[in-house]
Amino acid sequence: MADEALAFILERTRDDEHKAALALNQARLEHQSYLQQLQQIEQYRLDYCKQLSVRGQEGLTASEYGHLQKFLNQLDETLVKQKAAGQQFEQQIEQCSEHWNEVRKKRRSIEWLLDKKQTERQQQLDRQEQKLMDEFATLQFARRMTSAR
Template identity: 70%
Template sequence: MSNSALELILERAKEDEHQASMALSNARNERDNYLVQLQQIEQYRLDYCKQLSARGQQGLTASNYNHLQKFLTQLDETLAKQKLAGAQFDEQVKNCSEFWHEMRKKRRSIEWLLEKKQQERKAMLDKQEQKMMDEFATLQFARRVTQTY
């Protein structure tokens, strides 16, 4: 495979790695946003419970209590759904991270292969140059020997 073909493959691998990195970053941001939202809901529930307790100390009708309790149950259900979604966000981050690592490994392998081919080419050129220098030295020696006779 020629160096130019390998360089094209390397550029594609770099682009794939960049896209995987962007996907990982997006997945992490989505998870972070989810965690902030979850924390806000939990804080809202806590504040609501404090408010319910304060109102209860002042006296509540059964109807008001049932209404407030029903709302608290809905908050609990929302929190439960949010926590289930959290596992999906974590899984998405894990998958994106694994894919990014694969793309990084692929890029590094191509870079290694390209470097190896360049080293082999350099070694071949060095060997050719040495051979030419040896031939030149041999010719010079032969000329000197011929000139002295």
């Protein structure tokens, strides 16, 4: 594969890695937002329970108590749904992380291949230079020997 093609593939892979890193970061931000939202709902439920307790001590009708309890049940259902959604956020983070790692491995492999090709080229140039130096030294020696006669 030509070096230009590998360089192009490397650039594309770097772009893909950058996009994967952005997606992973976005998934983490969404998960953090989700956790804050969940914490707010839990805090709201706790505050609501405290209010229910205070109002209960002041005296509630059965109808009022039923309405308050119904709302508390709705909050509990919302929390259950939110916690289920949390698993989806965690799965999304895991998938994004795996994708980012795969793309990163690919980029590193391409960089390794380009480095290897560059090292091989340099070694070949070094061998050619050494061969020329050896030939030059041999010619000089032969000239000295010829002129010494």
